[in-house]
Structures are given as structure tokens and as C-alpha cells.
Amino acid sequence: xxxxxxxxxxxxxxxxxxxxxxxxxxxxxxxxxxxxxxxxxxxxxxxxxxxxxxxxxxxxxxxxxxxxxxxxxxxxxxxxxxxxxxxxxxxxxxxxxxxxxxxxxxxxxxxxxxxxxxxxxxxxxxxxxxxxxxxxxxxxxxxxxxxxxxxxxxxxxxxxxxxxxxxxxxxxxxxxxxxxxxxxxxxxxxxxxxxxxxxxxxxxxxxxxxxxxxxxxxxxxxxxxxxxxxxxxxxxxxxxxxxxxxxxxxxxxxxxxxxxxxxxxxxxxxxxxxxxxx
Ligand code: NAD
Numbered sequence: 001x002x003x004x005x006x007x008x009x010x011x012x013x014x015x016x017x018x019x020x021x022x023x024x025x026x027x028x029x030x031x032x033x034x035x036x037x038x039x040x041x042x043x044x045x046x047x048x049x050x051x052x053x054x055x056x057x058x059x060x061x062x063x064x065x066x067x068x069x070x071x072x073x074x075x076x077x078x079x080x081x082x083x084x085x086x087x088x089x090x091x092x093x094x095x096x097x098x099x100x101x102x103x104x105x106x107x108x109x110x111x112x113x114x115x116x117x118x119x120x121x122x123x124x125x126x127x128x129x130x131x132x133x134x135x136x137x138x139x140x141x142x143x144x145x146x147x148x149x150x151x152x153x154x155x156x157x158x159x160x161x162x163x164x165x166x167x168x169x170x171x172x173x174x175x176x177x178x179x180x181x182x183x184x185x186x187x188x189x190x191x192x193x194x195x196x197x198x199x200x201x202x203x204x205x206x207x208x209x210x211x212x213x214x215x216x217x218x219x220x221x222x223x224x225x226x227x228x229x230x231x232x233x234x235x236x237x238x239x240x241x242x243x244x245x246x247x248x249x250x251x252x253x254x255x256x257x258x259x260x261x262x263x264x265x266x267x268x269x270x271x272x273x274x275x276x277x278x
Contacts, residue, residue, distance in 0.1 A: 005249065006018045006019060006020045006043075006045070006046075006249065007019050007226075007249070009186055009229070009231065011138055011161040011162065011186055012159055012161055012183075012184035012185065012186075013137075013138055013161050015106070015137050015138045015161070017046070017074055017106075017107070017138075017161075017162070017186065017231060018045055018046040018074050018231075019226060019230075019231050019232070020044070020046065020222075020226070020231075020232055020233070020245075020246065020248060021044060021045075021046025021047060021048050021074065021076075021231070021232070021233035022036065022039040022044040022046065022047050022048070022233055022234075022235070022242065023047075023048040023049075023190070023233035023234060023235040024036065024047065024048065024049045024053055024055055024058075024059060024235060025050070025053055025190075025235055026053075026235065027053070027055055027058075027235065027237060028055070029054050029055040029057070029058055030058075031058075031237065032055040032057075032058025032059060032062070033058040033059075033061040033062045033065070034062075035237055035242075036058065036059050036062035036063075037062045037065060037066065038239045038242055039242050040062060040063075040066045040068060041066075042239075042242055042243050042246050043246055044242075044246060045068070045072055045073050045074060046073070046074040046075075046076075046233065047059055047063075047073070047074075047075050047076070047233075048076045048164075048188075048233040049075075049076065049077050049078075049100075050077055050078035050080070050109075050111055051077060051078060051079065051080045051083070051092060051095070051096050051111075052078070052080045052081075052111065056077060056096055056099035056100050057099045057100075059075070059100060060099060060100040060101035060102065061101070063075070063100070063101070063102070064101055070102075073106075074106045074107070075100065075102065075105045075106050075107075076105065076106060076107040076108070076109065077096045077100065077105050077107075077108060077109075078108070078109040078110070078111040078142060079092050079093070079108065079109065079110050079111055079123060079127070080092065080111055081111060081112050081114045081117070081277070081278070084110070084114060084117055084119035084120065084122070084123045085119050085122055085123060085126070086122050086123070086125065086126045087126075089123050089126035089127065089130065090126060090129070090130065093105075093108060093130050093135050093136070094135075096108075097135060103134075103135075104134055104135050104136055104137060105135070105136045105137070106136070106137045106138060107136065107137070107138045107139070107140055107161065107162065108127060108130060108131075108135070108136035108138075108139050108140075109139070109140045109141055109142045109162070109164060110123050110124065110127065110140075110141045110142060110144075111142050111143070112142065112143045112272070112274065112277045112278075113141070113143060113144050113145070113148045113274055114277060114278045115148065115274075115275060115278070116278040117278055120141075120144075120148060120151075120152075121151060121152065121155050121156065124139075124141070124152055124156050124158070124160075125156060127139040128156065128157065128158050131158075138161040138162075139158065139160065139161060140160040140161045140162035140163065140164065140185075140188075141160045141162070141163050141164070142163065142164035142165065142188075142190075143164070143165060143166075143272070143274040143277070144160070144163050144165070144176070144274065145175075145176065145274050145275070146175050146176060146179045148274075149163065149176075149179055149183070149185070153183070159183055159184060159185060160185055161185070161186065162185060162186045162187070162188050162231065163176060163180055163185050163186075163187060163188070164188035164190055165187065165188070165189070165190065166189075166190050166191045166269060166270065166271045167187065167189035167190070167191070167192070167225075167230065168189065168191055168192055168193065168194040168198075168200065168221070168225075168270075169194075169200055169203075169206075169221060169224065169261050169262070169264040169265070170194060170198050170200065170264055170265065170266050170267075170268030171194075171265070171266075171267060171268045171269050171270070172262070172265045173187070174265075177228075177230075186230075186231055187229070187230050187231070188230065188231040188232070188233075189225050189230045189231070189232050190233075190271070191270055191271060192221065192222060192225050192230075192232040192233075192234050193218060193221055193222070193234055194268075194270055195270050195271070197270045198268060198270070200217075200221055200264075201216075201217035201218055201221065202217070203264065205257075205260040205261050205263070205264060206220050206221060206261065208257075209253055209257040209260075209261070212257070213251045213253075215251060216244055218234075218241070218244060218245060219244060219245070219247065219248060219251075220253065220257075220261070221261070222234055222245060222248050223248050223251065223252075223253055224253060224258060224261045224262075226248055226249075227252070227253055227258055228258075228262075
């Protein structure tokens with residue numbers, strides 16, 4: 001066990017998820033195989049993709065070429081909004097598996113609740129069946145507010161294993177993380193660096209910790225997520241940054257540093273509003 005070993009978290013269905021992965025939102029399909037191959041070579045074993053990213057084939061080619069045993073990998077993909085509902089969800093997972101070249105994924109998520117369509121309960125029942133059919137090991141949701149999680153708890157039999165939500169120091173999602181904590185739902189932070197849309201990496205709370213630990217500001221923000229107990233999969237096209245973002249397990253923020261970053265909350269969403277994406 002080297003100092004760079006990625007810890008795993010245990011999901012509420014008993015499966016294990018690596019706490020750090022590599023996300024491929026906005027990775028060009030033409031470059032995906034090469035960039036995911038870089039990530040796998042650096043040591044990442046958890047890849048977060050989605051049908052709508054258009055790059056599942058590239059992820060699949062990189063997995064196949066890597067020779068890494070399937071059981072050492074954790075692959076997530078997501079049901080796109082247009083495929084919500086029961087029959088279309090069954091078709092969508094088959095299309096994703098075909099593109100990925102896999103018999104099953106490790107985690108299948110409802111990408112957005114799309115509340116105006118009002119199909120997420122039906123889609124969730126389809127995901128329960130998709131899991132029962134062995135096409136995914138775990139099922140979860142993304143961009144779910146507490147009211148939507150409560151509806152799943154009332155109207156279905158399965159608590160999601162994860163809720164993947166926009167989360168970074170400017171937008172910490174206290175309601176969703178508390179609900180997750182109380183109900184055994186792991187929080188995955190998407191946009192862990194705020195997608196570069198905020199000057200998070202220039203804030204003194206971040207740069208002073210970076211200087212103290214001889215780390216980069218990005219490593220400090222990512223380490224903050226790890227110590228909060230969140231799963232993350234930062235994205236970069238740049239091999240040096242992909243390696244930098246993997247080097248999070250041989251230093252630790254002090255409680256004061258962790259608290260100073262925690263005090264940056266300002267309800268600063270950079271992505272879509274879960275009530276309005278439909
Ligand atoms: P992110 O916060 O990971 O930001 C990525 C950007 O940060 C990069 O484009 C780069 O400009 C910058 N960056 C990365 N590493 C850096 C470093 N070491 N130093 C300086 N800058 C660096 O945002 P993201 O890609 O949107 O989120 C991560 C992953 O989350 C995605 O790839 C995707 O898998 C997932 N995601 C999910 C949803 C959803 O709705 N479920 C939405 C967005 C993203």
C-alpha cells in the first residue's frame with residue numbers, strides 16, 4: 001500500500017467506490033481514449049462519464065486497451081433527460097454498455113431530476129430493475145434536491161447509493177449533504193474546482209494552505225473535498241494536471257485550514273439549477 005493509494009467508501013448497498021476518480025465532461029470524444037489512457041496510467045481506477053458527454057466509446061476503448069482487470073475499475077455513466085421513463089431507460093443503459101464495451105457499469109445515475117417532466121420516480125424504478133438485471137452494480141441520482149430524494153424514499157424501495165451534485169467551497173450544499181449523511185447517501189461533488197469559473201485557486205484561504213504544505217491550490221481544494229468525505233472526479237485534459245489532481249493522499253489539511261475553506265460558502269452555483277433543467 002503506497003501513500004498514493006486511493007481510499008474507498010462503502011455505499012449503502014455494500015459496494016465500494018474509490019473516493020477519487022477522473023471526470024470526462026467536456027473531454028472531446030476524439031481525445032477521450034488518449035486522455036483516459038493517461039488517467040489510467042497515472043493510477044486512476046474510477047471514471048465518471050455520461051451518455052450526454054458523447055465520449056463513452058472513447059472511455060471504453062481506453063479501458064479495453066489498458067488491460068486493467070475489470071474488477072479493479074469503477075465506471076459510472078448516466079441516464080440522459082430525454083431517456084427518462086421506464087422503457088427508454090432500459091434502452092439507454094443497453095446503448096451505454098454497448099458504447100463502453102462493458103457487460104455492466106459500477107454505478108448508473110439519473111443525470112438530472114427534470115421535475116417538470118415528472119418522470120424521475122418512474123426512471124428510478126427502471127434503475128432498480130436495471131440493477132436487478134445485473135447491468136449495474138449500484139444505482140444513484142444526480143442533481144437531486146432533498147424534496148426529490150424524499151419522494152424516492154416514499155414512493156420506491158431503494159435509497160440511492162450516491163447523489164452527485166455541484167459542490168465546491170463557494171457552494172457546499174448543506175441541505176443535501178446533511179440528508180445524505182442521515183440516509184446513507186454518499187455525496188459526489190461535481191465541479192469540485194468550481195469548473196474554473198470562480199477564483200477559488202487564488203483565495204488566501206487556499207493559497208496559504210498550499211504554501212504551508214508545498215502543494216498547489218487545486219490540490220488543496222480537492223483535498224478539502226476528500227476530508228469532507230465527498231467523492232470527487234476532477235477533470236483536466238492536461239496530463240501534468242491529471243497527475244497533480246491524483247496526488248492527494250500524502251498530505252492533510254489541518255482542522256483550521258479545513259474550517260477556513262469551509263467558511264467560503266456563498267451559494268455560488270456555476271451550473272444548472274436542478275429545478276429548471278428539464
Ligand atoms: P471541475 O471543477 O473538475 O473543473 C474542471 C476545470 O478545472 C478544467 O477544465 C481545468 O480548467 C481546471 N483544472 C483542473 N485541474 C486543475 C489544476 N490542477 N489546476 C488548475 N486548474 C485545473 O469541473 P467539471 O469537469 O465540470 O467537474 C468534474 C466532473 O464532474 C466532470 O468531468 C463530470 O464527470 C462531472 N460533472 C457532472 C455533472 C452532473 O450534472 N452530474 C455536471 C458537471 C460535471
